[in-house]
Amino acid sequence: MVMISDEAHHLNAETKKTLTKGEAEEKASWEGTVSEIFGQHPENMLLEFTATVDLSHEAIRSKYHDKILYDYSLRQFREDGYSKDIELRQADLPPDDRMMQAMVLSxxxxxxxxxxxxxxxxxxxMKSKTIKESADNEAAFGAMxxxxxxxxxDALRAASGGDETLSRAFAYIMDERGLSGPDFARELQGDFGREKVVNVNNPTDLERRQIxxxxLEDRDNEIRVIFAVDKLNEGWDVLNLFDIVRLYDTRDGKANKVGKTTMAEAQLIGRGARYFPFMAPDQPEAEREKRKYDNxxxxxxxxxxxxxYHCSxxxxxxxDIRNALRETGMLDETARTVRLRLKDxxxxTSLYAxxxxxxxxxxxxxRDGVAxxxxxxxxxxxxxxxxMTGRVTEASAFGGGQLTLKPSNKEPVSREFKLADFGKAILSFAMDANDFFHFTSLKTYFPQLASASQFVTSDAYLGDVTVNVRGLLDDLAHLTARQKLDITQYVxxxxxxxxKRESVEYIGxxxxxxxxxKDRFTDKILKLRIExxxxLSWTESNVPGLDQxxxxxxxxxxxxxxxxxxxEKHFIKYMHDQExxxxxxxxxxxxxxxxxAVKLYDFDTGRAFEPDFVLFLRKKGQEGSTILQLFIEPKGDQLRPKDDWKQDFLAQVKAQARLETIFQGRDYTxxxxxxxxxxxxxxxDFKAAFEAEALGA
Structure with missing residues (x-):
């Protein structure tokens, strides 16, 4: 019996020394039952998945210490770009105004x-503390x-002068898009009307509304607001949740320890932080499921x-909530937002302009050259x-060695067959059973192919393919149709x-x-993780000599x-030394x-590459100017193995790049x-190339 358990932390009630009432019920209904089934046979298997295993609990840690197959933490998940970034928004405003802020941002x-x-x-x-408060808040939102x-x-906009995000929202909607105040108010009334608001605190109603x-991501689902207390803590998968509004102002943290309620709020935030996948119009090759704008x-x-996350x-x-988010892995304390500005x-300069x-x-x-x-x-x-040789072996139960019974005294031999000799019927049947070898598919990979028959008979394709088969001589001399088909399908x-291994979909x-x-290089706001x-800025750096x-x-x-x-900082220092x-x-x-700003594509595979630096060198002469553009990539040793293809590509640029646009009086390399x-x-290697290409030495 193989059992697969999702939300497997429910199976740990029995493991704990002391149980809450709910855990005692889980022990009877979940862990006890599963354990009983699991123990019925030594080869039974139980595969568990959970996002909230409590390894800080000594008994649970002891239970799992030698059983964890893969540990992909929420922290790593976030660092890899698969989650939304969390912004804690504090507002010294009453709940009604916080709800209105969230509505405008939404x-x-x-x-x-x-x-x-x-x-x-x-x-x-909209998160409330009690069911009654949730109902009252829903009524207040409806009236608002x-x-x-x-x-x-207008009053909310005037009060948000120090709120960069909200100010940007109002500027975009009312200034850039030209939506008047009355029209904006009517639009919000339509998009956030009572029929687009749901309260999930009633268990009966929740069951009816579960689907x-x-x-919520479906095009025909127009629900915009959900009022809840704690009915959506587990098993709720939604990607387009962007705002959580905390409509109460209590805390249960003590002595710098995270309280149970605050941890539950952090886990809810983690659930809401699941990334909303989309194709970025300006980055068509970027992954849909990962953040694209940290830089x-x-x-x-x-x-x-x-x-x-809106709170008072x-x-x-x-x-408290920062501590809880840090514990769950959803908050990066090392992250910082910096402004990277071009010097005035x-x-x-004329180069920039x-x-x-x-x-x-x-x-x-x-694939024009594929023949x-x-x-x-x-x-x-x-x-x-x-x-299979048909030979049988048997062993003595008393350790007397192994006996081999041979149906004949012949040993296996090898023989080479030409695949085409198996006959067109065998080959056609094998190809029909595999979608890859249907003609429309083959034409994608072999554009010069005229027909499926050509693929079978031509020496450029299957016609000259051979296969070495090992077996008994009699078997090889009389291969059955089934054996020929198996060999053909294997080949x-x-x-x-x-x-598929060698094929590439794109080329640079x-x-x-x-x-x-001036259009590509601009001022930037970056979110960086300090590693x-x-x-670290130039003045914060620990690289020797930069302070000079x-x-x-x-x-x-x-x-x-x-x-x-x-x-990168060592390279800038090197440039300073060459000034x-x-x-x-x-x-x-x-x-x-x-x-x-600059993205290049590998000639052979079309892989995207953004070199760290672009160096422009300009020499003016009587007839015009000569401009060299150098792509440069500082690289740590730990990154070399997987990035060597980038260096190979950079080496090809000078010889293979074509600059067909002509600018009078300017020569580009x-x-x-x-x-x-x-x-x-x-x-x-770098210094030798720099001396030769940039310094002419």
Whole structure:
């Protein structure tokens, strides 16, 4: 018997020494029953999944210490980008005004999504402490919406002058979109009317509404607000919950310890923080299920990557909930938001105002050059696992050794067969049973293929394929139709795996196009997690020697500060050391940190790559100017194995990139350099390339 248990923490009631009333019931109904079934046979298996296993409990930790197959923590889940970011919003306002704030922000999200061609119907959860309070709050919300006026919205906007997010929402809706106060009020009354509000505190009503509550993302589901106490703590999967409003102001934390209620609130926040997947119009290759704007906090779509938790202004409670979120892994205390600004002096340069950065694109791989299996490194010779020999073995029960009974004195041998010799009927039957070998599929991978028959008979495809089979001589001489089919299907499976392994859907173009520097490189708001040097400013850095360099006074460093890795800061220091030599050759040079401004695509596979820096070197002459554009990537040793393809690509740029656009009086060259690393052979390669390409040595 194999049992699979979701929410498996319910199976730990019996493990605990002391049980609550609810745990005692779970012991009788869950853990006891499962344990009894599990113990019926030594080969029974129980696979458990839970997001809330209490490993701090000594008995539970002892139970699981040698049984955990995989531990993917909520903290790692968040760090990998699979959750919304949590923003704690404190407002010294009564509950009605907090509800109105959440309503405006929810409508702002909907409008931003629609403006970018995305369907998103944001949901608000109004959290009360008791069922009676929840009913009262629902009535107050209904009355507030019904009586909503332009004056009320204007008053809320005036009071939100210090609230950057709310101010941005009002500016977008009423200024950029031009929605008048009365029209905005009527729109909110329609979108948040009583028929679009649900209270889930009644168990009978909750059961009736369960399907509706678990389908909140559906296009025909217009529920916008949910009033609840604690009915949605477990088993509720919703991705478009963006606002949770806490409508009470009590706390149960004591002596810096997280209370039970506060921990339940943190777990609810964690449930609401599930990411709302969407395709970013400006990042078509980015994963739908991951955050995309940690390095572009000012992008309008960032609002779809945040969960806002609205509560009253209560510093002690805020500390409690932060502690609880930190314990659950949903709050990153090392995260910081920084503003990366271009220097005014750089913005005034002619390079910034009138020059270009060159980038390539990617396109669908047409596979025009594919004319056979060898294009996918398939050599056409395969080895089939041995045919069964029919030999029988028996062993003595008293340890007298092993006896072998042979039906004949012949030993297995190997023989090579040509797959085509099995006959067209066998090959066609095997191909029909595998969708990959249907003609429409084959045509995708082999565009020059004229017919399925050609694939079977041509030496470029199956016609010259051989397979080595091992078995008894008599069996090999008289293969049955079933055996021939099994061998053919095995070979086809190996070919399919090889084609899929070597095939690429996209390739990077070799034509590079110009884009105005001033449009690509702008001021940025970044959310960074402090890891080693990453996230530390230039003046906060621990890299030796940086305190001797005033980065703000170096006009060649286009941005005011640097928050990069240790290798990035070492590279900037290296550039500082080369300043005099570069000024002796070039009229001006500028180093720009690449924060989503430049994206390149590997020629061979179309993989996206954003080099850390772009260095512009400009030399002016009588006839015009020569501009070199260098892509540079500082790289730590720990990242080398998986990123070496980027270095291979950078090495190809100079020879293969084509700049077809012509600018009179300006000559452009683009190239990539080997990885920069402060030590070892890597830096020897980088310095040699830099000397040759940039310094002309």
């Amino acid at each position: 409508q702002y999200r909907r409008k931003v999504a629609e403006a970018h061609g995305l369907h998103c119907k944001p949901v608000i959860l 919406v019904a009586g909503l006026s332009s004056d009320a919205l 509706q509550l678990n389908a 572009a906090m000012d992008n309008p779509l960032r609002i779809l990557e945040e969960l806002h 202004h209560n510093p002690k409670y805020i500390q 002096s750089f913005k005034q 009138g020059e270009y950065v060159w980038m390539n694109d990617r396109k669908k791989n047409t 056979g299996l060898d294009a996918y490194k398939i050599e056409g010779s395969f080895t089939y696992p041995s045919l 086809l499976h190996e070919i399919e795996s090889g084609v 173009t070799k034509d590079f196009k110009p884009y105005p520097i 080693g040097e990453t996230g 360099i005033d980065l703000s006074g170096k006009d060649w460093h286009a941005y005011e500060d640097s928050y990069g890795t240790d290798q 005099a030599r570069l000024r002796g050759i070039y009229d001006d040079f500028y180093l720009l940190r690449n924060e989503k 683009i190239l990539g350099l080997p990885f920069f690393n402060e030590t070892g052979q890597t830096n020897t």
